[in-house]
Amino acid sequence: MSVLPSSVVASLDDILLRHRHQATELLQILIQAQQIEGWLPAATLTHIAAALGLPRARVEGVAGFYSFLYTQPVGRYRVLFSDNITDRMLGNAELLDALCRKLWIEPGHLSEDGLVSVTTTSCTGLCDQGPAMLVNGRAIGQLSHRRINEIAELIRQQRPLELWPAEYFQIDDNIRRRDALLGLDMPPGAALQAAVARGRDGWLAEMQASNLRGRGGAGFATAVKWASAKNAPGAPKVIVCNADEGEPGTFKDRVLLNSFADLVFEGMSLAAWAVGASQGFLYLRGEYRYLLPQLEAVLARRRAAGLLGTGILGQAGFDFDIAIHLGAGAYVCGEESALIESLEGKRGTPRIRPPFPVTKGYLGRPTVVNNVETLAKTCLIALGGGEAFAATGTAQSAGTKLLSISGDCAMPGIYEYPFGVPISRVLEDCGASDTQAVQVGGASGICLAGYEFHRRIAYEDVPTAGAFMIFDGTRDLFDVARAFVHFFAHESCGFCTPCRVGTSLLKGFMDKLADGHGAQADLADIDWLDRLLKNASHCGLGSAAPNPVIDTLQKFRPAYERRLVSLDFEPAFDLDAALAEARQLTGRDDSGAHLKTHEEDEK
Amino acid sequence: MNSPSPRKLRVATASLAGCFGCHMSFLDIDEHLFELVELIEFDRSPLTDIKDVGPCDIGLIEGGVCNAENVHVLREFRRNCKTLIALGACAVNGGLPAQRNHIPLAECLREVYQFRDGVANGQIPNDPELPLPLDKVRPIHEVVRVDYFIPGCPPSGPAIWKFLTDLLAGRTPRLSGGLLHYD
Amino acid sequence: MTKQFLLDGQPVPFDDGQTILEAARKAGHYIPSLCWHKDFPPHGSCKLCVVKAAGRHVSACATPAKEGWEVESNTPEINGERRGLLQMLFVEGNHFCPSCEKSGNCELQALAYEYEVLTPRFRHFFPDRPVDASHPDVLLDFNRCIFCELCVRASREIDGKSVFALTGRGIGKHLVVNAESGQLGDTDFSATDAAAHICPVGVILPKGTGFAVPIGERSFDVATIRSKTLKESS
Incomplete structure (x- = not known):
């Protein structure tokens, strides 16, 4: 075993002490321990494992899972x-x-x-x-x-x-359009005051009346989630704000956390009041770590104002506080059960569901996991009442939606619209012209072609967590799909066979086409992989991974076909390049030392 | 009047990066060989010593693809054979020769030609007559389209016979039960 | 009255909380699996037990049976997907059966026989995974790992040692042992551990016994995995 310098040991022990030697804090400890030397040497992992009473292999397992944790040296x-x-x-x-x-x-x-x-x-x-x-x-x-x-x-x-x-x-922030939420000027505590005045049940009834649905994309009814956790046995109950905004093209939570953090934290307190929860976590994606100091400051202010802590707003038994946990570069932790695993200091592998987090979540306790925007929206309901909220948007999609708009447009940024807004209206507002396609909902979302721009942003038509990426006529939709396939292959947690191997195989096929080795047979194989990923994957990451390919193959098929060099079969690799090493070793460059890449050339 | 006997199917075989064990196993169909020669005739094959493959109904390839010559032969088979079959573990998944795939080619060649005990002043051969090795050994389906696969190291005589009789009878060949083995 | 669901049209009785896989096997219907083990809670990673329940794909090992469900398992669609999953497991590792001690006793191989896998279909990844021969009694050949985590679970839950864990992510996920050196010889692993005998493939191999039973006379040379599994479940 290698020996750590005593100064490193002292720093590590200080970190461990701050986290009370809790194994659930392992990810947080590793993130901080990495600050010492910029990476996590083997001896550091051994030291942390021993101090926490964990098997070293488990600590190595966690350190190896997250992209922003390094077990090899990286640059200063x-x-x-x-x-x-x-x-x-x-x-x-x-x-x-x-x-x-x-x-x-x-x-x-x-x-x-x-x-x-x-x-x-x-x-x-x-x-x-x-x-x-x-x-x-x-x-x-x-x-x-x-x-x-x-x-x-x-x-x-x-x-x-x-x-x-x-x-x-x-x-x-680049806020371009404000509606109910972004236009709200609320003194901290006002929504909580209103909800407390209604009593826990009265407040939950308002939430039920609001028809608020989750803004993370799936659209589950928020009040149903809260009621399930409220009625589930087990305590203390937990409220988690999912700020692991990893969906490519989404940045609305960044803006909410930067400029509307009070609304988000107040939403968490509102959830705690309804559910009877006493513990709160904000799971902040590692990429937004720069927001941490200001978020901690907001929490401190709220504690000082009696909006967090014990006996909140003078209500005996309303005890609730919030801790911020950092992620470390793992998109899959946006899946709620993977997020909970990560909160517990483990690898972010999605759990088998059921049981769902509302009955067995963080440390087996009833846990509500809500999106940042969802929680912020609950302030509007507390202030204005459930019915008023339900009256906005569409019948099945109450309220407004924040869109994160990027790509080919004059004014990228955050746009808040009532649900039901047509794609074409959004395109017009953000100054997009000659639009070929829009990717709504990020990599896992849906790719809309021009003939679909009349469709509306709503759970019943085009559901979205908020990403809205615009591609004009100069873009190649194959490149778009390939970028997303690379993303999923990189972010697959590797737990289940179809996603672990399937996303890599799919990446291989897309690269094969991109490298000029595409054959007609590859399109059939891509189709087959798409279906298997969709059907057999363990979680939403795997089943969504083929979405960009499925959509673009259907709507922009020529972008694939023009890359085919054979209507029959082509190897995935360059045969002549496979001889390069042998050429170098032998110093040969005669005609026998080369292979034609395409068989047709050889005839 | 007798109807004319059906045309014999033309079959070619080759061993690429293999050990000829699959060809030996082919011969293990023993007395069935007599039935077989009534139904087929051989084109290029180690059994006939014909050097170039002509238009064929069936091509059987033993061995994986380890060098440039293997690529040429395999492509020639694919061009000429209506049905191309990977025969045995090496053709199906690279087999034993592919065990070098995790070792860099330079290391392999230097080990053999320069650093091995008893080799003095050795150098990696560079004669243009010799085919150059590929950086990795590939199963044949990674280089050309392959229609059927007969796994096994080698596939047993009965497995080869079952497969060929299916094929000759016009049935989609199936290997199951005791006939399907990878070892 | 006992509850039942229909598996490929045949009634299967079940008790509350029983999974589709357990109920089916108990009733003599085979659903394949690699990562499932009777001594542990369901894992749900290999996905070989995928079935279609009420029109939706689910893992039979992790899904509690429901009264009146129509479950499809032995259909061309589902068996085709299982074959695809097996092919994925073969190409992502280095599975060279002729040189593997486990050949004939290997569940991955036996399932590939069961589902008549004749071709790896996809390109091989040919990953570089060095073997670990540091332990006096047991060899680790990572080339064959299928990430079922049975050794991880057995070592943690039965042996109380946690010798094994997974690290990395996605296609880079890999098995590690509980030692800073990364060597099995530096752990407290023992050949008598439950984890030493639970690997369904040829990763964890007790030394000195490899060819005690000759090829041709091994478990799946004499019985199919289907019949062996059903015998054990009845």
Whole structure:
């Protein structure tokens, strides 16, 4: 066993103590322990395991699960380019190459002096101000060649991040259209006051009357969820705010947490009041870590104001507080049971359901997991009553929806519309022209072609968690689908066979087409994989993974067909390239040392 | 009047990166060989010593694809055979030769030609007459379209016989029960 | 009156809380599985037990039976999906049966026989997974791991040791052992552990016994996995 320097041991023990040596805090402990050396050496994992009384293999299992935890050394400057399709459309690949060239490094490889590493990461939720990157977890948007040059210089000079120009880290809300929620000016506590005045049952009745449905995309009735948790045996009950906003193209929660955090936390308290919960968690995606200090400040203010703690608003027995847990780069943790596993300090693997979290959630206790926007919306219901809320939007989709608009339009940003707004209206408002397709609901959502722009944003027509990515006539929808397939393959937790292997196989087929090796037979195999993923996957990630391919194959099939080089069969790899190593070893370059890539050329 | 006897089906066979064990197993169908030659005639095959494959009904490929020559032969078979069959583990999944796939090619060749005990001043052969090895050994279905697969190391004589009789009789071949083995 | 559901049109009785898989097998109907084990709660990762219940795909091992359900299992559609899942498991690892000690006793291989898998169908991943021979009595050959976590569960829940765990994610997921060196020889693993004898494939192999029973006379050489499983479930 390798020995840790005593200073590292002291820092680790301090972290462990702050987390009361709780195994449920393992992920939080690992995130903080990584701050010490920038990565997690083997001996650090051993030390943490021993201190928590956990098997070391389990700690290694957790450390290996999350993208932002490193068990190999990374650069003192760790640069991650956001790689959503919208970043790609804004030229992130070229900027990444430029930065690597200036720093004399290979993408994905640590520089020899250990100074810097540059690679990509899944969508960072800055699609309205991309291309974006994270440097040691801090978000920088609006990247340009000029900015990249400056960043390269700052890294070369080893300038501490705190001394980088402040405007780099300026993240704009870009709110373009306000309706009920974003127009609300509520003093903290007002909604809670109103709900408490109605009593727990009266408040739940208002929620039932509101017809509020979950804004995470699935659209489950919020009051039903709350009532189930309320009636389930077991305590203390738990309210979780799912701020693991990982769906590519979605950034509304970023804005709500940045500028409307009181509404979100108040929503959690409203849920706690209805359910009788005493413990709250905000699960904040690692990409939004930069919001942590200001969110903690809001929580502190609310505690001081008596809106969190014991006997809230003078109600005996209304005890509720909120802790913020960080994620560390795992899209699958947006699935509620995977999120709960992660909260418990484990790998973010979705659980078998039933039982559902409302009966057996965090540590087996009744747990409500709600989306950020859903919770914020409950303030409107507390203030204005359930019936008034139900009267807005459409019959089956009450209220408004925040859309995160990005891609080919003049004014990307956040737009709040009453449910029922047609796609065409949204396109007009955000200044999109020559629109070829819109991806609604992110990578797992639906790709709409021009003939569908009359359709409406609503659970009964086009449901969405809020992502709205626009592609104009210059875009290739195959590239779009391929980017999403790469995303799912990277984010698959690997638990079930169809998703673990299927997303990788699907990626292989899309790359095969992209690399000019496509054959007609591949389209049939893609179809078959799509169906198996959809049918047999353990959770929504796997069953949604083929969506972008299914939609684009149906609506933009020529984008695939024009990539086929054979109507029969083609190998997935370049046969001539497979001889390159042998050519190099033998120094040969005669005609026998080459293979024609396509069989037709050989005849 | 007797109806003319049906045309014999033309069959070609080859061993790529294999050990000829599958061909040996083919011969293990023993007395069925007499029935078989009534129904088929051989084109290119180690059994006939014909060097180039002509138009055929059935091609049987033993062995995976480990070098440029294998690719040429396999493509030639695919072009000429209406039905192409992967015969045995190596053709089906790369088999034993594919066990080198996790070792870089340079390491393999240097180990054999330069660093092995008893080799002095060895060098990796570069004669243009020799086919160059691919970086990885591939099952044949990763290089051409393959119609049928007979697994086994080698497939047993009875399995090969069952498969061929199905095929010759116009039935979609099936291997199940004791005839299907991977070892 | 006992409750029942219909499996491929045949009535299957069940008790409340019993899963589709348990009830079916008890009644003599075979539903395949790799990660399910009678001594542990359902895992639901291999998906071999996929069935269509009331028109929806579910894992039979993890889904409690429901009165009156119509469940499809032995149909061309579902068996085709099972074959596909088996092919996926074969191409993602390095499954070279002729050199594997477990051949003939391997459940993955036996299921592939059962579902007449003649071809791997997809491109092989050929991953690089070095073996671990550090333990005096047991060899670990990770090339064959199918991530059923039976060893993880057995070591944790029966042996009380937690010798095994999974790390990594997605296609990079892999099995690790409970030692900083990463070597099984540096753990408290013993050949008498339950975890040493639970691997359905050829990852965890007790040394010195590999060919005690010759190929051709092994479990699935003499009986199909279907008949063996049904015999054990009755």
